Amino acid sequence: MNNGQDWKDKLKSSLKMDRRSFLKTTALGSAAVAAGGLTLKPKEAQAFAYEPYPRDDELTTVVTSCAHNCGSRHMLVAHKKGDVIVRLSTDDGRYQKDGAFGKDTFEEPQIRACLRGRSYRARLYSQERLLYPMVRTGARGEGKFKRASWDAALDLVAEKMELLKSKYGPTALLDQAYAGASWGVLHKSDQIEGLQARFLGMYGCRTSSWSVPSYEGTKFSSRITFGTIEDGNEDDAFAHSKLIIMWGWNPAYTFHGGNTFYYMRMAKQKGCKFVLVDPQYTDSASAYDAWWIPIRPNTDAAMMAGMAHYIFANNLHDQNFINKFTQGMDAGTMPDWAKDQENFKDYILGTYDNTPKSPEWAAEICGVSADDIKKLAQLYATTKPAALKASWSPGRNAYGEQYNRMAAALQAMTGNIGVLGGCSEGIGKAWHAEGVAYPYDEFANVFYQSIKSDRWAHCVLNYPNVKREDIGLWPGGKAGDGLIPDIRGIFWQGSDWFNQLTNINKEIKAINKLDLVVCNDSTITPSGLYADVLLPVATHFERHDVALPWYKGHYYIHRPKVIQPLGESKTDFQIYTELAYRLGGEQFGKRYNPKANRDYFLNDDAVDNAYLKDWWEHKVMAHQHVEMPWDEFQKRGVYKFKLARPHVAFQDNVEKGLPWPTPSGKIEIFSGQLAQYDDWTKTAYGHEIPAIPKWIVPWEYLGDKEKTVKHPFHLISPHPRHRTHSIFNNIGWLRETYEQEVTVNASDAKKLGIKTGDTVEVFNDRGSIIVPVYVTERLMPGVLVVYEGAWIDLDENGIDRAGNPDMLTLDEPSPAGSFAYNTVLCNIRKTDLAHKPGWDRLATARSHVFRRDL
Structure with missing residues (x-):
């Protein structure tokens, strides 16, 4: 037999076959040749590349969102088959009105998901998925639970709630809801408008958490300076910038809108210059060929003061803008009643303290040369329009609000506010979405006392010997102004805050003093391991809702119930409605959820649809002039607004003379509100905040010669690309690409005798973590980087083997509420202790092979 000729004949005949038949036949032909030419009967190929996954024509396609x-x-x-999602894709242009495959325009860009969202199927069906109510049987943190019925679990929660309320009063239950896992117009878990806030407030027992870990200092700055947190442009405005300064911002990892990179790439193509001010040379800097200016952490306000000095001294400021639109930038813009108080320009020039905040003065503090400070100031002041994007990260520091207020002063003095291509961003919230589908009435957001989020452990451990200024006690609490809350229980909804707040070791001590800890989640997280009751929550694939854009973006995405809830999962709205009926009968139940009856716990479809339809028709269509009916929106899956002009914050204030929503109607570089406080202990801030932006020495930084003897490194903990805080930490697909590690500068590593791949202990007086090392030149000396969000994994000595940097952070109260995640001095040493990375070492990828081993 001529085997070669037989093979050629098979190949020739296969050209007349379809691809699938060809693959079958050639595979069998290879087997026949290997077996010496035996003739085999063709069979279905068992190793076809796309099996056992169904083909697209066998699947149902449903539009939803992250x-x-x-x-x-x-x-x-x-893409689902039956009730199982087998694949996830993203926007390809065809789903919107008048859309076609591939449509992707400047006005209506595709809203494409990132690698985190695309991996969600692995989270939906993960081993850590919480499917049934569970009740703790072991010690807190031990992870020992038994399955319970919904009746038993809710009876236990309701009974404990009643006991704690009657015994300890209306402050006994701490609300720690956040926006981590339930963000839509109906199923919402934030601190203000969320379902848990509404439930506990109506119940009459709620201590709220008033501060936002990501940007509290920034929020304070935006409100005190501009009178609003809506100080952002939509991201298409970046396409018109001639200079973009990424101050502490890495949009490759933490974009603040749906298409940030799309528009920044357009700016780059038109000749925009990019600058990065950051201790790290980030992927964003690489992508845009940015001028990298390494800066010591927590010294940003000093460098900005040096830039302001250069701009004033060289007459590069926009005096016309200052005169028309600012209060307190200089002596001529001070209010009459405060002429004898400090103004910003004279502070910068050193009129009051004989210390000019010159580039040379700033260089000694921030580690950036005076020449580079001058060069950047000259570039920013003379390039029009220029966008100084003051990101949130440098504000997550001791006195972080001063960095953002200093940035606002720079933005104003150069006239880059209210102009296309400029930037006034602190918080950066832009286009306004209609965000709440359920009634938001006088019962919503009732709190009986309110404290700063990360000071709960201090309050619990030291009660009743607690000063109001030590916990950020909000003035005028409904339970009585000045009353320290007697916290005996915590409710977590949409938050893994036990894993994410500062000073985790302090939290561990405090949680063991509580009588009730309830965790609503779809995944068993580190917070869940410390709970008494775990309540399984349906994911956004398993409930009906509408997705809002984040702080930027102008669109709505319909979010249907793609599949039925797994296990015995319920929505948060179902859980709180049922608890309301148990605690207060029909009166409480109907007040909390007016459209529902008691059977809502068993079937939520009609009620949820009714809320969403009303929201669409009475808010979106009525207020935002949308003509698309609800039924059509459901069918298409997305509505993208086409704006008449790019959304630029404060454009009408500058062009039409509209007042800013501040007491003065102007941009308040000098805050009249701050200047008139006479007793700071009776404010939520507790400690004095200067009326103008200033450089204030932080309690830990590399300029502290005494503290750096023991702890010579400054640790920062930026947001990673492969997690959203702690969400997605358990997804193997993502952990194959990145490890939890400490990044060390090459010169520091040489002195320490460590190299990439070594295991080290990063430690200070508050805690210790074990992580592998990554050595690089893309980080300034003296600084360490450990990405936030790793799930804690403590050994018998309380050392975190997984590498969560919040074992080392401090919960010290910072004026204006800044969370000092990046104000951390520490040390580093080699160790024989093992890193316990979970998926890191189980992953199949070997991305570290391609890193240079320094």
Whole structure:
């Protein structure tokens, strides 16, 4: 037999076959040759590349979205067979009105999901998925639970709630809801408008958490300076910038809108210059060929003061803008009643303290040369329009609000506010979405006392010997102004805050003093391991809602119930409605959920649809002039607004003379509100905040010669690309690409005798973590980087083997509420202790092979 000729004949005949038949036949032909030419009967190929996955024509396609607190809200397209999602894709242009495959325009860009959203199927069906109510049987943190019925679990929660309320009063239950896992117009878990806030407030027992870990200092700055947090442009405005300064911002990892990179790329193509001010040379700097200016952490306000000095001294400021639109920038813009108080320009020039805040003065503090400070100031002041994007990260520091207020002063003095291509961003919230589908009435957001989020452990451990200024006690609490809350229980909804707040070791001590800890989640997280009761929550694939854009983006995405809830999962709205009926009968139940009856716990479809339809018709269509009916929106899956002009914050204030929503009607560089406080202990801030932006020495930084003897490194903990805070930490697909590690500068590593791949202990007086090392030149000396969000994994000595940097952070109260995640001095040493990375070492990828081993 001529085997070669037989093979040629098979190949020739296969050209007349379809691809699938060809693959079958050639595979069998290879087997026949290997077996010496035996003739075999063709069979279905068992190793076909796309099996056992169904083909597209066998699947149902459903438009939905991401749901998490990641910096955007992108479209996901679920491809399902029966009631199982087998694949996720994203926006390809065809789903919107008049859309066609591939449509992707400047006005209506595709809302494409990132690698986190695209991996969501692995989270939906993960081993850590919480499917049934569970009740703790072991010690807190031990992870020992038994399955319970919904009746038993809710009876236990209701009974404990009644006991704690009657015994300890209306402050006994701490509300720690956040926007981590349930962000839509109906199923909402934030601190203000969320379902848990509404439930506990109506119940009459709620201590709220008033501060936002991501940007509290920034929020304070935006409100005190501009009178609003809506100080952002939509991201298409970046396409018109001639200079973009990424101050502490890495948009490759933490974009603040759906298409940030799309528009920044357009700016780059038109000749825009990019600058990065950051201790790290980031992927964003690489992508845009940015001028990298390494800066010592927590010294940003000093460098900005040096830039302001250069701009004033060289007459590069926009005096016309200052005169028309600012209060307190200089002596001529001070209010009459405060002429004898400090103004910003004279502070910068050193009129009051004989210390000019010159580039040379700033260089000694921030580690940036005076020449580079001058060069950047000259570039920013003379390039029009220029966008100084003051990101949130440098504000997550001791006195972080001063950095953002200093940035606002720079933005104003150069006239880059209210102009296309400029930037006034602190918080950066842009286009306004209609965000609440359920009644938001006098019962919503009732709190009986309110404290700063990360000071709960201090309050619990030291009660009743607690000063109001030590916990950020909000003035005028309904339980009585000045009353210290007697916290005996915590409710977590949409938050893994036990894993994410500062000073985790302090939290561990405090949680063991509580009588009730309830965790609503779809995944068993580190917070869940410390709970008494775990209540399984349906994911956004398993409930009906509408997705909002994040702080930027102008669109709505329909989010249908793609599949039925797994296990015995319920929505948060179902859980709180049922608890309301148990605690207060029909009166409480109907007040909390007016459209529902008691059977809502068993079937929520009609009620949820009624809320969403009313919201669409009475808010979106009525207020935002949308003509698309609800039924059509459901069918298409997305509505993208086409704006008449790019959304630029404060454009009408500058062009039409509208007042800013501040007491003075102007941009308040000098805050009249701050200047008139006479007793700071009776404010939520507790400690004095200067009326103008200033450099204030932080309690830990590399300029502290005494503290750096023991702890010579400054640790920062930026947001990673492969997690949204702690969400997605358990997804193997993502952990294959990145490890939890400490990044060390090459010169520091040489002195320490460590190299990439070594295991080290990063430690200070508050805690210790074990992580592998990554050595690089892309980080300034003296600084360490450990990405936030790793799930804690403590050994018998309380050392975190997984590498969560919040074992080392401090919960010290910072004026204006800044969370000092990046104000951390520490040390580093080699160790024989093992890193316990979970998926890191189980992953199949070997991305570290391609890193240079320094």
